[in-house]
Amino acid sequence: MKGLLKKYKAVRILLWIIAVIAALVIFAFIFMRAFPAFGGRPSKADRADYAKRADGYFDGEHFIYPAKWELAGVSSDNRVSQKGTVPTDELPIETPDFTKIQSSLPGDTAVTWLGHSSLLIQMNGKNILIDPVFSERSSPVQWAGPQRFTQPSVTADDFPPIDAVLITHDHYDHLDMQTIKQLEGKTAHYIVPLGVEKHIKRWIDDDSKVTELAWWENFELDGLKINCTPANHRTGRALDNQQTTLFCSWLLDDGQHKIYESGDTGYGAHFEEIHKRYGDVDLFLPDCGQYNINWHYWHMFPEESAMAAQTLGAKLVMPIHWGAFVLSDHGWDDSVERSAAACKQRNIQTATPKLCETMLLSEAENYQVRWWEEYE
Secondary structure: HHHHHHHHHHHHHHHHHHHHHHHHHHHHHHHHHHHHHOOOOOOOHHHHHHHHHHOOOOOOOOOOOOOHEOOOOOOOOOOOOOOOOOOHHHHHHHOHHHHHHHOOOOOOOOEEOOEOOOEEEEOOOOOEEOOOOOEEEEEOOOOOEEOOOOOOOHHHHHOOOEEEEEOOOOOOOOOOOOHHHHHHHHHHEEEEEEEOOHHHHHHHOOOOHEEEEOOOOOEOOOEEEEEEEEEOOOOOOOOOOOOOOOOOHHHOOOOOOOEEEOOOOEEOOHHHHHHHHHHOOEEEEEEEOOOOOOOHHHOOHHHHHHHHHHHOOOOOOOOOOOOOOOOOOOOOOOHHHHHHHHHHOOOOOOOOOOOEEEEEEHHHHHHHOOOOHHHO
């Protein structure tokens, strides 16, 4: 009898554990669909459209990087920085005057790095904002998740009218719901890779502002061509929607300058294909930071970004994806130190403006100070 009672109690405990786990799974399933920050989800009709437009890199459910473009790249992560993941010193942060910049730009191009991968590019009379994230944390909630160690000196209210917001993919350090909502009143267009439109449309009121693109498609903006180009990365804002939206890079061409922003990407032959189609680029903004050997396939080491720059025929490299969030375990300045060294070895010019400092493309030689060396 005692044996039966023990078995009965064990079964009850097991059933209770199973019930709790099932309840948690159901709660998580509902929460990931109900909470707005997780975004939207492509419908069956959306996926049918993606399959037509993304031939060769969409299997009907998930986006993939074509196997034909896979390259070995660099096999080891040779870190050089002895500093911590977060600086102990307060880093210098400039305060840009966007109105002044815009009025002094006939024929020139300006780039303002806002930390991590957030950029304002002013070219051909247009204001283009890429991957804007101004929230305190890279997370669906603001009480948990990776926290900024630098704050941009500007808010959404400080920007001039934005002609287009471009998004490379839907990870939280590149696509932030609060920032998108804050910018809605001054943004004319949101241009995003396939699937990401579902997130934006859930957050803003005017769906007509949103355009989704497949690789090699483009958006014309009064003489500025915005080309959606390949990358090698992962996507997803919840546990159950991984790879259901597209990852991309962006190539901007106004007939005078070509600016290429790699998005988060691993090294691959897509750089060669981009160069074949568009030719040499004037400025290359590579994913350069938050790398780790464990996810090397989806994030380049700094030496690989220099290899990509050479393939692209880049005249100038400005490393981004650093200076704001800790998403890996390397020193906070390891990426820029290694990127600058690798580009120098290949005789490629590097620009390293401070956070929120605006660089005029015609004066790139004035933005090569190794300012990070003065800070711990």
